[in-house]
Amino acid sequence: MLSLRSVTKRYGSLTALDDVSLDIAPGEFFGLLGPNGAGKSTLMSLAAGLRSPDSGEVLLADAALSKENLTARHTLGLVPQTIALYVDLTAEQNLRIFGQLYGLGGRDLQTRIDEALESVQLADRRHSVVKTFSGGMQRRLNLVASLLHRPQLLLCDEPTVGIDPQSRNAIFDYLEKLNREGLTIIYSTHYMEEAERLCSRIGIIDHGKILALGSLDELLTRLPFEDEIVFPETPATATFAAQLNAHGQLDTADGRHRFRPRTDYPLSAFFTEAERTGIPTRLFEIQRPSLEAVFLHLTGRKLRD
Amino acid sequence: MNPIFVLFKKGVLLFTRNKAAVVITFLVPVILIALFGFVFGLYKNVDSGPGGIPLAVVNLSAEPAATDLIDALKLEKTFRVITETKNADGSLRPLTEADVRAAMHNNDYRFALILPADLISDDTFGIHLKFLSDPRNEIETQMVNGLLQKTIFSRVPQLLGQSLQHRSKKFLGDARYETFNRTIADTVAATYGGNSEEIYQRMIAGDFGINKLISSSASTTSSTAKSGDEKSSDTADIFSRIARIDTEQVAGKQVSNPAASRLVGGYAIMFLLMAVSGSSTSLFEEKRSGIFQRILSAPVRLSHILWARFLFGVALGTLQLTALFLAGKVLFGLDLFSHAVPLLAVIVSGAAACAAFGMLIAAVSSSQEMASSLSTLLVLVMSAIGGAWFPVTMMPAFIQHLSKFTIVYWSVEGFASVLWAEQSLVEILPTVGILTGIAAGVMALAVWCFKRSTMFD
Numbered sequence: 001m002l003s004l005r006s007v008t009k010r011y012g013s014l015t016a017l018d019d020v021s022l023d024i025a026p027g028e029f030f031g032l033l034g035p036n037g038a039g040k041s042t043l044m045s046l047a048a049g050l051r052s053p054d055s056g057e058v059l060l061a062d063a064a065l066s067k068e069n070l071t072a073r074h075t076l077g078l079v080p081q082t083i084a085l086y087v088d089l090t091a092e093q094n095l096r097i098f099g100q101l102y103g104l105g106g107r108d109l110q111t112r113i114d115e116a117l118e119s120v121q122l123a124d125r126r127h128s129v130v131k132t133f134s135g136g137m138q139r140r141l142n143l144v145a146s147l148l149h150r151p152q153l154l155l156c157d158e159p160t161v162g163i164d165p166q167s168r169n170a171i172f173d174y175l176e177k178l179n180r181e182g183l184t185i186i187y188s189t190h191y192m193e194e195a196e197r198l199c200s201r202i203g204i205i206d207h208g209k210i211l212a213l214g215s216l217d218e219l220l221t222r223l224p225f226e227d228e229i230v231f232p233e234t235p236a237t238a239t240f241a242a243q244l245n246a247h248g249q250l251d252t253a254d255g256r257h258r259f260r261p262r263t264d265y266p267l268s269a270f271f272t273e274a275e276r277t278g279i280p281t282r283l284f285e286i287q288r289p290s291l292e293a294v295f296l297h298l299t300g301r302k303l304r305d
Numbered sequence: 306m307n308p309i310f311v312l313f314k315k316g317v318l319l320f321t322r323n324k325a326a327v328v329i330t331f332l333v334p335v336i337l338i339a340l341f342g343f344v345f346g347l348y349k350n351v352d353s354g355p356g357g358i359p360l361a362v363v364n365l366s367a368e369p370a371a372t373d374l375i376d377a378l379k380l381e382k383t384f385r386v387i388t389e390t391k392n393a394d395g396s397l398r399p400l401t402e403a404d405v406r407a408a409m410h411n412n413d414y415r416f417a418l419i420l421p422a423d424l425i426s427d428d429t430f431g432i433h434l435k436f437l438s439d440p441r442n443e444i445e446t447q448m449v450n451g452l453l454q455k456t457i458f459s460r461v462p463q464l465l466g467q468s469l470q471h472r473s474k475k476f477l478g479d480a481r482y483e484t485f486n487r488t489i490a491d492t493v494a495a496t497y498g499g500n501s502e503e504i505y506q507r508m509i510a511g512d513f514g515i516n517k518l519i520s521s522s523a524s525t526t527s528s529t530a531k532s533g534d535e536k537s538s539d540t541a542d543i544f545s546r547i548a549r550i551d552t553e554q555v556a557g558k559q560v561s562n563p564a565a566s567r568l569v570g571g572y573a574i575m576f577l578l579m580a581v582s583g584s585s586t587s588l589f590e591e592k593r594s595g596i597f598q599r600i601l602s603a604p605v606r607l608s609h610i611l612w613a614r615f616l617f618g619v620a621l622g623t624l625q626l627t628a629l630f631l632a633g634k635v636l637f638g639l640d641l642f643s644h645a646v647p648l649l650a651v652i653v654s655g656a657a658a659c660a661a662f663g664m665l666i667a668a669v670s671s672s673q674e675m676a677s678s679l680s681t682l683l684v685l686v687m688s689a690i691g692g693a694w695f696p697v698t699m700m701p702a703f704i705q706h707l708s709k710f711t712i713v714y715w716s717v718e719g720f721a722s723v724l725w726a727e728q729s730l731v732e733i734l735p736t737v738g739i740l741t742g743i744a745a746g747v748m749a750l751a752v753w754c755f756k757r758s759t760m761f762d
Contacts, residue, residue, distance in 0.1 A: 048602040051762070070604040078602035082595035086315070088322050097318075100311040101603040145599070155602075 001026045001153055001184045002047055007056035009042050009208075016042040018208040019056070024186060026152070029179045031199030032188040033291060035301075039208040040188040041081065044157045047186060048078045060153070074102060077151035079159045083138045084145075087131035091122055091141055094130060095148060102149035109148070116144040120174065136167025143171060147178075154178070156187045160194065172198060192291035204295055211298045219294050225249075225260040228287045229270065231279075233257050240277045260293065308605040312613030313620075320584075320621065329583075330625055334576035335632040338569060342636055345568060358449060359414035360384040361405045366424035369510060370464045374420065377456050384452070387414065405437060415439040416449050425468045427475040432457075432464045466511025565637035570720030571693035573629040574713050575684065577622045577659045582680030584618060585663035588760060589673035597761050607761055611664070611752055618660025619653065626652045644723045647730040651719035654740035658712045661747035668754035687711040692718075715739050 002024040009017040017039050024030050032040050045051045046058050049065045049072065058065045060072045085094050095113045099105075104112065117123040120140035130138060143159060156175070160168045175198065179185050189195055195202050196216055204212045204219070212219055225248060231237060233255050241257050244250045247270075248261040261270060271281060296302055320326055362378065364371050379386045389397040390404050405417040419435035426433060436453065440446040474482040490505035507513075591597055600610065630648070633639040641648060666683070670676035688694060690704050691713025697705050708714040719736040722728040755761065 045598070048598070050598060050601050067606075070606070073602060073604040076602060078599060080595035080598045082593075084595035084599040086319060086596070087594075088319060093318060097311060097315050098599065098603070101308055101600060101605055103604070149603075 001028070001061065002186070003059040003062075004043070004046070005057050005059065007043075007046060007053045007058060009046060009051065009053050015208050017046070017053070020208070020210055021056075022203065022210060022213070024153075024184060026184050027179070027182055029175075029185045029187065029198055029200045031195035031202040032186060032205055033190070033192060033195045033202055033295070034188075034205035035190050038190075038205045040190075040205060041157055042208075043205070044078070044155050044186070044188055047153075048076055048155050049073060050078075074149060075152045077146035077149065077154045079143050079146045079154065079156045081157045081159070081161060083130075083142050085130050085138065085142060087138075088129060090127050090129055091117060091133075092126040094141065095145055098145045099148040104149060112148050112150075116148055120144050120170075134167075136163045136170070139163050139167060139171060140174075143174070151183075153184045153186070156185060158189055159187075160189075160191075192295070196291055202291065204291070204298060206295075206299050212294065216291070219291065220289055223260070223289050223293055223297055224262060225289065226263070227261070227267070228289050228293065229259045229261065229267075230285045230287055231257050231259075231283045237279055237283070240274060240279055243273070260289070308603075308609040309613045309616070312600075312605075312610060313617050316613065316617035317620075320617075326583075330576075330580045330621070331628050334573065334625070334629055337576075338572050338629060338632060339636050341568060341572060342565065345564060357385045358383055358416065358445070359387055360449070360453075361387045361400055361408065361414055361417035362420065363400045363402050363405055363417065364388065364420045365402075365422045366420045367422075368425050368464075368467060370460060370467050371420045371424055373463065374457065374460045377460055378418070378453075381452060381456055383448075409437060409439050412439070415441065415445075418453065425464065425471055427471045430465075430468055430472060432461075432468060462513070463511050466513050468511070470509055470511055565633060565639055566724035567696070567717070567721055569630060569633035569637070569639060570724065571688070571713070571717050573626050573633075574655055574659070574691075574716040574720075575688040575693045576629065577625050577656065578662060578684045578687065578712070579680075580625055581618045581622055581656075581659045581663035582666050582676070582684060584621065585614070585667040586670075586673050586676040586680070588614070588667045589670075589676065592760055601761065607755070608752075610761070611755065615657075615660050615664060615748060618663055619656045622656025622659050623653050626656060639724060641724075644727065647723045647728065647733050648720070650730060650737045651716065651723055651733060651740070654737045654744065655712070655716035655719060657744035658716070658740045658747065661744045661751060662712060664751035665747050665754065668751040668758055668760070671758075687713045690714075691716075712740070712743055715743065 002022075004020050004022040007017055007020045008015065020039075020043065022043075032043060034040050042051070046053055047060075047065070049058075049060075049067060049069060052066050060075060063069065063072055065072050086097070089097075092113055095116060096109065099109045099112060113126075114123070117126050120143065122137060122141060122144075125133065125137070130141065133141065139159065143156075146154065154175075160171055163171075172194070175185060175187070187194070187198055199216075201213070201215055202219060203210050212222060231241075233241070233252055237257065241250060241252070241259075244257075244259050244261075247265040248259055250260075251258045259270075261267070267286070271284075274281065274284065292302065320330075360378065362375055364375060375386065375388065378384055388400055390400050390408075392398055402419055405419070408414060409417060415438060417437040419437065421433055421435055423433050434457065436450070438446055438449070473485070477485060486508050487501075487505055490501045490508060493499065493504050494501035597610070601607065627649075630639065630641055630652070634641050662683075663680070666676050666680045670679055690697070690700065690708045691711035692708060693713050697708045697714065700708070715736055719733060719740065722733045722736060
């Protein structure tokens with residue numbers, strides 16, 4: 001569906017994307033995970049044809065995508081990071097303008113507007129001015145405004161920034177439904193939870209480079225440990241925790257220890273040592289590692305640093 | 306639907322939904338132009354011009370001409386002549402020079418005329434007056450000086466006649482003076498007819514009939530100096546009759562309200578520049594909201610956005626200028642419809658130049674705040690030196706040269722050519738061409754700058 005071939009993009013002395021290659025298959029829900037400034041938005045703008053690469057090429061359905069290629073734009077839909085709507089106009093007026101920009105009109109456009117508003121539960125607010133909407137409603141309208149022309153590829157650039165969990169879940173449900181119906185989605189985020197929940201394949205990006213690429217399970221296999229053991233940070237656990245550094249990686253934050261044992265240090269050895277130290281086993285919680293751990297492993301930094 | 310048309314429609318929709326923008330674009334300029342009309346006295350049926358400037362007059366002279374002079378000053382509506390002041394008990398008494406100086410010190414009034422005891426002297430030929438002023442407002446002082454001189458000179462023949470009689474009396478002595486005047490009066494009566502005693506009385510009052518003599522010999526059109534009543538007008542005309550100047554206006558004969566045609570044109574183009582600049586700074590809001598990303602990810606080129614914005618500016622400007630000229634017709638009786646086609650040509654080309662200017666401001670600015678500040682500065686400078694506020698001929702030569710580089714100058718020239726000089730469409734084509742050229746050049750520069758700016762990134 002979309003291919004990036006050795007794409008490099010620079011802004012002055014800053015290399016925003018550095019020799020990035022990527023293939024997105026039709027029907028895929030691809031997540032682009034990285035911290036702010038990693039190069040996610042630059043990659044999205046190249047994929048949307050808003051910018052041209054300094055070197056390499058971006059192909060959409062095997063055709064080069066560029067600022068000049070307007071035909072390819074009918075295949076794409078972009079959900080910008082910001083609320084890219086005319087907030088002084090009504091929901092319906094916004095959708096009509098953006099639909100008309102794709103050459104839609106008449107009864108067909110009206111039908112699509114009705115369906116779009118219905119799908120995000122905004123049909124009863126169609127004549128309301130957008131600035132009177134809640135943040136979640138604006139985000140939902142921001143999303144469907146990119147879908148009126150029924151694109152084959154939807155580019156979502158952090159589309160849930162600043163909204164409540166309920167609205168976020170509503171957007172997730174809607175995107176998952178669209179993906180099930182065959183829409184290819186590229187979803188950029190710096191929330192690992194979003195990428196873990198939504199994406200069938202994830203690319204971890206930092207400093208303009210794709211550091212890792214694969215499904216969640218494939219990414220987790222890159223870790224030198226299989227489980228994370230979480231327990232509270234108390235005076236009673238302090239001595240025990242200090243000993244763990246010899247057997248793996250220990251992070252302490254927010255009143256909790258997070259221990260990632262090396263593969264040569266079995267869980268049975270861990271619990272035996274805990275029992276010997278007199279720490280009750282009920283304090284320990286074994287978790288599956290997250291993408292946060294993968295990012296930390298790959299970059300030495302936390303995702304939100 | 307063409308993206309340019311869609312984006313143009315979007316601009317109209319956004320503008321019409323913004324009531325404040327509509328009011329600021331159309332209603333506020335009309336109100337301000339109406340107000341300026343009052344300030345500059347453009348209303349035909351409304352008392353206009355300056356009026357009621359307090360002028361204290363102290364009369365220390367016993368001459369009859371002094372009283373006549375005060376009466377003439379009272380007829381000038383520009384002045385509110387004050388000759389008396391209140392005593393402690395509320396009764397009135399004539400002003401003294403000391404009263405006047407104290408009152409001026411307290412800023413009760415800023416101008417005073419003293420008619421001294423030696424208003425007309427036995428020793429010198431001419432009259433003696435004293436003018437006191439507090440020139441905190443230079444223009445006001447010069448205006449008062451000018452009006453005072455006009456009124457005083459309207460009484461010059463009588464005052465000089467009295468002065469002449471005083472000197473004659475001193476030179477000849479009372480007896481010979483009376484004999485001389487009676488002999489002249491008898492001779493005039495015998496030669497031209499009339500009552501010898503009446504002629505004698507007029508002679509010793511300084512009235513030698515010069516006014517009537519000149520008035521009867523004057524003919525055809527003369528430049529006039531208007532005053533409060535017919536008598537004053539007659540005397541004021543003396544000098545124009547002595548130096549007869551035939552005046553003919555070769556342009557704008559049919560213009561019903563000449564000053565209004567310049568005022569409306571000048572201020573209209575200034576308000577348009579402000580409106581279009583304000584509209585263009587909204588590009589920054591669209592950039593901030595990410596709307597350009599959404600639009601440019603659709604099958605839309607940057608040129609579509611810029612053309613739509615430019616055309617919207619031209620349409621808005623054309624509407625605003627038309628509305629302001631229509632207001633000028635209602636308020637000041639501007640004759641628009643007999644010049645509709647050439648006027649529309651200037652309006653559209655002027656609106657195009659202003660729209661391009663607004664685009665350039667947005668293109669060279671890095672933020673909305675910078676665009677607002679820059680546009681305010683440039684609009685005010687262009688309005689000042691371009692002739693929006695007053696004619697460029699009143700400015701220094703180098704400013705006059707500089708003014709030709711402004712949109713305001715060519716727009717005001719265009720409006721004046723149509724409404725004042727009544728030029729045809731063909732005659733104003735050079736001005737329209739210059740405005741169109743400015744629009745094209747400035748727009749090309751704006752596009753070049755936009756392509757290098759981060760506005761659409």
